[in-house]
Amino acid sequence: MAGSGVHGSRFTVHGWKQIFVKEKHCDLVYKWFDYMKESYGNKISVYVIMPNHIHLIIKLSGTSPLLPKLISNGKRFLTYGIVDLLEKDGKLELLDYFSSQANVKKNARHKVFKERYDSLPIQSLKFFLQKLNYIHNNPCQEKWQLVAEPELYPHSSAANYTSGRGIYDVDLVDF
DSSP states (O other): OEEEEEEEEEEEBGGGOOOTTSHHHHHHHHHHHHHHHHHHOOEEEEEEEOSSEEEEEEEEEEEEEOHHHHHHHHHHHHHHHHHHHHHHTTOHHHHHHHHHTSOGGGTOSOOOBOSOOEEEEOOSHHHHHHHHHHHHHGGGSTTTOOOSSGGGOTTBSHHHHHTSOOSSOOOOOOO
16 A cells, blocks of 8 residues: 655664764665655655654655555664674674564564654644754754754754755655
8 A cells, every 4th residue: 555645753763772873874864765765756855863763754655655664664674784884893782782672573683773653744834844843953952962053963954954955865845
């Protein structure tokens, strides 16, 4: 069954472990975005890759899998890539932690992401702008203090909206 519509989503790393702190880890997310765009014609409109969670607003095409399947496949893809990078970097403590979270009954070796994810349909410009502002301001929140201004955080679409250029091209949503 095909999906469609605009959705805001967030999913989180188990134990809020900080995984997305190096470029190579964030690059995995961009590869997933590329796959969704190229394979299904989905459009990534807004995103931020935080150290331990990902926010995005995505417009699903009529040929896209439904959002739960898309997110599940994305988490699986990211898990394989993250585990591979952690193994190469010798991050045994993190690997052991993610291994302890795995469901051995399902023959899983590692569980990097929490099972659930948050998702809301976005059906109005007002709600879209509210979510866009929340996502872009995430790195500036007091608990993070990663940057002073949203457009300074490299792994966010904020710069796309302020200067027209970010490190990953996004597609604007029409309402």
